[in-house]
Amino acid sequence: MxxxxxxxxxxxxxxxxxxxxxxxxxxxxxxxxxxxxxSCAGCGMTRAWIRVIHLDFKGAFYYHPLFFLPPIYLLLFLFRDKISKKIFVILIAIGVALFITVYVFRLVNPDGIVIDIxxxxxxxxxxxxxxxxxx
Structure with missing residues (x-):
């Protein structure tokens, strides 16, 4: 890459x-x-960050339980030269697996507010x- x-x-x-x-x-x-x-896997992320701005972390978690990951992965991506490629790939795989898991769970249990089918x-x-x- x-x-x-x-x-x-x-x-x-x-x-x-x-x-x-x-x-x-x-x-x-x-x-x-x-x-x-x-709804997509990132559905609720913007609303979650709006809740973070209001210091409502419970609300942020409700809108998207992985709201905290994008800034972490942005930093990981920006500083990927500082870590081994193997660790980088493992961390990306963990992030993808978390998003897929949360997405499937949310699709199986749609609430009609955040997730809609x-x-x-x-x-x-x-x-x-x-x-x-x-x-």
Whole structure:
């Protein structure tokens, strides 16, 4: 894996941030939920960080129990040259496993506030329905 410098991170992060901002302005919000009708693995993360700003850590945990991981992984990514590649890969795998575990648990137990499963609201479902019905 090629080591990225901070300016390269900005080149990647800025367009992604702008894309999400544009989607938000046009009322889409999460592109995964827009397309599928199913909340994504990061659903609730923004609301969790808003709760952190208000020093409501219980509320932050409610919105996303892994709210504390993104800044840790950002630092890990920025300083990956300072740790062994094996440790880096293990830590990334742990983070991915945690997100998958929490996501599956939340999908099995959706609360309708943070996690929502409504496939019929997804663009893909609506698009397929239009194609099938011919309208």
């Amino acid at each position: 090629k080591n990225l410098k901070i300016n390269e991170l900005i080149k990647i992060g800025l367009p992604v941030t702008l894309l999400y901002a544009i989607l938000r302005v046009v009322g889409i919000g999460c592109p995964i939920k827009f397309l599928t009708g199913i 409504n496939i019929k609201n997804g663009f893909i479902y609506k698009f397929i329905k239009i194609i099938i019905s011919g309208k």
